[in-house]
Amino acid sequence: MATSKKKVFSEAELEAMQDAKVERKKGKKADGEADLLAKVAEMGDSDRAIAERLHALVKQNGPELLPKTWYGMPAWANSAGKVVCFFTAAGKFDSRYASFGFNEAAKLDDGTMWPTAFAITKLTPADEDKLAALIKKAVG
Template identity: 25%
Template sequence: MSSKDERNLTQVVEKISKMDEPRRSLMQQVHEIIVTAAPMLKPRIWYGMPAYATSASTPALVTLRNDDRLNLAITEKAAFRAAGGVDGELMPAAWFFETVDEATAQRIAEIVRSVVD
């Protein structure tokens, strides 16, 4: 890991550590899911949010938001595919969560992997 990647990771971990509980624990859990599911993505701060990109100099593909609700989002820089089925041509890009159970963790990992496939 390059020194810039290490600094960026430190910034993301610090950003998450400053959140109030229980959000801090949830965001830490989602951060771990993301870096495990797609180890090629590099954590960084993107517009003040924890985010994940293919390198320190490329736009973020996935972001975590700590607003009124916790949010996992795919940025407009990721390749999108229509959802199909009942969602037709809609392209899902954001998911709110309040807890992370096993099924949610698996879905987060699938979403993140789909961004880098």
């Protein structure tokens, strides 16, 4: 009986893992801002516009967060190197929307349940205001 091998990871997921491997090898030698901006420059127009605006929002509302890449995606980390928030381009995994998420290092706890990621198709001024408040809260 012949068995076929089923792919466990998509090409995009394998690429993200390779990106993470490169990021770990760079370690403290990495230029986080340059790496983040290079990844943003590779994105399609819609994703790039969102990522550029998010980068500006994070710099303005969480200036202590350090830009970096995380699995090949734009991310912002605290001084301990823990990723607080990140952006996933729609084009990265062929999704219908991009997303902006928060990791465990974000100080967003609100009772027993709270949102940690947001789907984004475009950013309106009201959306930016909401995200700015969340970024401020995340860095505590």
